[in-house]
Structures are given as structure tokens and as C-alpha cells.
């Protein structure tokens with residue numbers, strides 16, 4: 001495998017870029033693996049990478065029904081932050097943030113992680129009280145954060161209407177300087193390349209149609225394209241389709257799958273060098289390196305697997321964005337799409353053993369799991385390798401919905417991604 | 418955009434007049450205090466979330482404000498029927514196998 005470096009770029013430039021190697025193999029699956037990860041999104045690929053790298057597991061496969069990152073990983077608006085309210089969530093997302101900070105070097109792959117700061121706006125006094133509470137909680141947990149007033153917001157984002165004469169005036173914001181964005185495809189590809197290099201078999205275009213259970217323990221998966229593949233342990237990392245996989249193993253999850261959409265504008269000159277989010281008016285925006293405005297919305301309220309969002313949400317989001325940024329009123333939207341997000345009642349993920357032995361689930365990241373990709377994979381690999389949760393994963397068992405120990409992050413997560 | 422028939426108003430109206438309220442036919446356990454944690458948790462939080470036919474509770478929030486049920490395909494989004502609370506659906510849903518959980 002070629003290491004990417006300034007030198008290899010130069011060498012390949014001299015050869016007209018014709019001699020780059022494939023980034024991962026396309027193997028035929030073996031009959032048995034010690035570990036099968038179902039789902040080749042960022043979280044599944046990161047899980048496989050850390051299983052091989054941190055736990056030295058040599059018999060690992062990732063099974064993906066489509067192409068790598070074709071689920072929510074390649075459909076999200078790439079906001080990365082760790083300013084969650086409750087200790088359990090804050091520790092998990094901050095674990096991910098620390099891994100982000102060294103990820104391009106670790107993977108030898110540029111994931112374009114850009115710590116350009118994220119601003120969460122407050123529009124009324126209660127918003128501002130919540131923001132102060134959250135920022136204080138963050139700082140006690142060693143996570144950077146500041147409370148900004150409207151004037152400071154205006155200085156950072158000159159194009160935002162902070163005049164106070166809008167329907168929902170900007171009163172201030174929470175500000176996490178270490179937060180930002182990353183390139184979603186690169187995250188999937190970087191982990192895939194890294195995992196492949198460590199011997200993980202990545203099997204694309206292979207759909208899991210059943211989970212084989214014997215005497216209450218999972219023993220393998222049935223696939224559409226390659227028949228039965230046996231496994232020691234199985235980890236399902238299938239986001240919006242988690243409920244379908246749980247159904248194959250005979251149980252339900254505390255999850256509902258909803259369409260969530262985003263859109264991008266035509267590319268324009270740089271006007272926004274940070275990320276602005278507002279829970280109250282349900283819109284958020286950043287600008288990609290290409291120049292398109294990346295705009296996100298709220299979920300559709302009903303269960304849906306259609307990977308498209310509804311029109312009322314588009315209209316609602318456009319209203320919110322135009323009120324915050326009147327300057328974009330005549331910018332054209334280029335594309336709109338949807339993903340299927342797996343929402344839990346407490347807006348926190350599930351990293352958990354299940355009623356079926358040797359079967360584990362990593363899901364429930366809902367509208368905001370991209371930011372957690374490295375941390376989620378790291379922690380879930382540990383759970384799969386050892387069979388019991390570590391300190392970070394402990395609180396995220398699916399059985400918290402029976403004993404009542406919910407981690408209510410709706411205040412910190414809400415629509416915010 | 419859904420075009421939803423309200424069984425009370427007896428008219429088709431646009432999606433925006435309605436509000437989805439989740440899975441239909443969730444019966445609250447008769448004696449909540451007698452429930453095990455598992456039974457109570459299942460009632461509160463665990464859902465079918467099917468890929469395919471689903472029965473959902475909706476409210477005509479910007480109309481008559483009454484609750485009613487919809488049978489809908491969650492992939493094609495086709496609405497097969499709407500019916501009043503207390504009525505039975507005409508469309509049959511496929512059986513779901515559920516094993517007895519071992520822990521929890």
C-alpha cells in the first residue's frame with residue numbers, strides 16, 4: 001500500500017497520476033470470520049479498523065449492502081462538535097473529538113478536518129439560560145466553550161442578521177472553537193483503506209437478509225449475494241436500518257427511523273467561515289471548500305425509509321435560513337437529498353449487547369452521529385473484542401430503556417447535528 | 418407531500434394540516450403499577466419501526482384536531498387507508514416473529 005506523502009504526490013504527478021494503487025481490495029467472503037460488522041458506513045468501518053489496529057483481530061469482515069459511505073455517512077452535513085450537556089454523552093463525544101484531532105495523521109489520509117468553530121444560537125431568554133448551563137457543564141468536563149452575546153456573534157458572522165428586529169432575534173450563542181467540519185466521504189474511505197491494510201475484508205454489494213440465531217446466540221448471517229457467512233461475534237452498525245436487522249434476530253429496539261434532509265446551493269465566493277446552527281428556528285448552515293452553502297433541516301415526524309425529505313420541511317428551513325442570512329435570498333439551491341436517521345427517545349446512541357448472545361448493536365446516533373464516528377468505532381471495537389462495555393460505553397446500553405437511566409440530550413442535540 | 422383523507426372531516430387535505438404521533442394501537446397496560454420494568458419499557462419506548470406497512474396515529478392539528486389512524490407504506494409512502502380511533506384497519510400487516518429476550 002502506498003503511503004500518501006508530498007513525495008508520492010510528486011512522483012505520481014510525473015507519471016500522469018496513472019499508477020496510484022487501489023485503496024482497498026474487493027475480496028470474496030470466507031465462510032467464517034471471528035467478527036462480522038454489518039454496515040459499511042463510517043461507524044462500521046471505524047469499528048473494523050480499531051478491531052484490527054487496537055485489538056489485533058485478524059479475522060474481521062465488514063458487510064455492506066451498497067457502497068461504502070452510501071448511507072448517512074455520505075449524506076450528512078458533517079458538523080463535528082462535542083458540547084453535549086450530560087457527562088456520559090460529553091465524555092463519549094469528546095473522546096471522538098480527540099481522535100478527530102489526530103485522525104488524518106493516524107489514517108495517513110486527509111479527512112479535511114477543519115476546526116472552524118460551531119455557533120449554537122439562542123433566540124430567547126430561556127435559550128440563553130440553557131446555553132449558559134451547557135457551556136458551564138462543558139467546561140467542567142474539560143470541553144472548550146464560550147457564551148457569546150449578539151455583538152460577538154455579529155463580529156464572527158458579519159452576514160447574519162443580529163439587528164434584533166427579526167421574528168426570532170439573535171440574543172447570543174454558545175461557541176465551541178474546536179468544533180468544525182470534516183469531509184464525510186474521506187472519513188469512510190480513510191477508515192476503509194486503513195482497515196483493509198490491516199487485513200479486514202470489506203465486502204460491498206452484499207446485503208444481510210437474516211441473522212442466524214441458535215439457542216439464543218447469533219452464529220452468522222445470511223446474505224443475498226454470498227449465502228451464509230458464519231461469525232464468532234456480530235456487530236450491527238446500520239443506522240436507519242437497525243430496526244430491520246434487530247427484527248431479523250427477533251427483537252425490537254427503542255428506535256424510530258425518520259427521513260432527515262439537507263441541501264446545498266450553487267458555489268459562491270466565501271461568505272461564511274464557521275458553522276451556525278439554530279435549534280429554535282430549525283436551520284443551520286456552513287460553507288464547503290467548494291463554496292456551496294450546506295444547509296440542514298429538521299426531521300420528518302413520521303417513520304420513513306424513502307431517503308427523501310418532505311417539501312414542508314424544505315420550505316420551513318428556507319424561511320429560517322433567509323431570516324438569519326438575508327444575503328442568501330437569491331442564491332439557487334443545487335441539490336436536495338435525504339438520509340434515514342435512527343432516533344432514540346433520549347437522543348443518545350445505543351452501544352450495547354442485545355437479548356441475543358454474541359450480537360451487538362451500535363446505533364441510535366440519529367441526526368448527529370457523524371461527529372462521533374472515530375469515538376463510536378473505537379468504543380464499539382472494544383465492546384466487540386471484549387464482550388463487555390468499557391467505561392465510555394457502559395451508560396449506552398439498550399437496557400437503559402428498561403431501568404430508566406436515560407441520558408436526555410434533547411436539549412443539547414435536538415435538531416442540531 | 419402527503420394528501421391525507423381525514424375520516425372525520427371526510428376530505429383530503431395537505432400534509433401540513435396534520436401531525437404524526439407515532440405507532441398506532443399502543444395499549445397502555447391496564448395496571449401500570451403491576452408492570453415489570455420490561456413491560457413498562459416496551460410500552461413506553463420500544464417500537465415496530467417497520468420497513469413496509471405501518472399503522473400510525475395522526476392528528477388533524479390544523480383542522481378538526483381529532484386523532485385518527487393511517488395504514489401507510491414506509492418505503493413508497495403510499496397511504497392505504499385512514500380510519501377513526503376505535504375502528505379496526507382493513508389492511509392486514511405481515512406477522513413479525515419475536516423471540517423471548519434472555520437478558521434485560
Ligand SMILES: Cc1cc2nc3c(=O)[nH]c(=O)nc-3n(C[C@H](O)[C@H](O)[C@H](O)COP(=O)(O)OP(=O)(O)OC[C@H]3O[C@@H](n4cnc5c(N)ncnc54)[C@H](O)[C@@H]3O)c2cc1C
Nearest residue numbers: 039041042043065071072073076077079208339369370371
Ligand atoms: C441529512 C443529514 C444530515 C446530518 N448531519 C449531521 C451533522 O451535521 N453532524 C453529525 O454529527 N451527524 C449528522 N448526521 C447524522 C450522521 O450522518 C449519522 O449519525 C452517521 O453518519 C451514521 O453513520 P453510520 O456509519 O452509523 O451509518 P450509515 O453511514 O448510514 O451506514 C450504515 C450502513 O449500513 C448499511 N446497511 C443497512 N442495512 C444493511 C444490511 N441489511 N446489510 C448490509 N448492509 C446494510 C447501509 O447501506 C449503510 O451503508 C446527519 C444525517 C443526515 C441524514
